[in-house]
Amino acid sequence: MDQIKVIFMGTPEFSVPVLEMLLAHTDVQLVVTQPDKKVGRKQLITPSPVKEIAIKNQIPVFQPTKIKEDYQTILQTPCDLLITCAYGQIIPKEILEYPKLGCINVHASLLPKYRGGAPIHWCLINGEEKTGVTIMYMSEKMDAGDIIAQKEYRILPEDNVGTLHERLSHLGAELLLDTLPSIINHTNQRIPQDITKVTFGLNIKREEERLDFTKTGQELLNQIRGLNPFPTANFLVNGEEWKVYEAYFEPKITSIPSKIIEIKKDAIGISCKDGTLFLTKIKPYGKRVMHAKEYLNGVKKENLLQAKINE
16 A cells, blocks of 8 residues: 555645555655645744645645646646545546546545535534544535545534544544555445435634524534634624633523623623523633633623623
């Protein structure tokens, strides 16, 4: 297997375990990743995590702005198998038809559920009990190719996007390693996706980060964990954006939603559809991330109880 020539396409931290596995077990000829981006308050030009691993291992890197228009470097690189994992752009037909053994994708869901760029976020936001990874052949349609292998993961109550991201990235690398011999030997299965069961997990929109306290407590908890630690759920306090990282819920007969109705020594309680959502880890506007207890030590509780929420 170490003689198989591979081109790898990926960008974020999620892709790194897959690339590291390929570097250990195959002959990686080229790494394709997104262009360097400005990051942080200082807007420093920063390479992708995948690029950093490639440079560390002295692998050539290709960073086209638009892969549909700039792909000749790929077609000029020896390749038996092209593997993608969270690359971030749609791959054109010319590339899909190039490798001898085809183009394989590692996707963080149990396809056909949650096609798209944010499957981990949406499985948590929607309150799923299980998810997993899929190894699949690529096609011209997004995440629509035939399934080669899948591995299931039961979501833990304490999981959020961060922990699930970490677990599934390693699970994907392990499943791909187990599956590669059959792909190389042409003995793998190839199962068409059931189009009647297709759902989507598209990239999170800015407005989908906002907490709506007319929803149930469980819906709000799912949204918070499904956006923690990135891009993070938020709401407005007197017109200023606060971010929410952790919370718990107490069901009860509630008054009008979207009011701060109770303040404990370590939590801020906001009324929702069927009870009170208590915020325990927050980032108030203009401040750093902190536990609610720390924030409450420095404010007047009376003023907070009169604050306007999401207005």
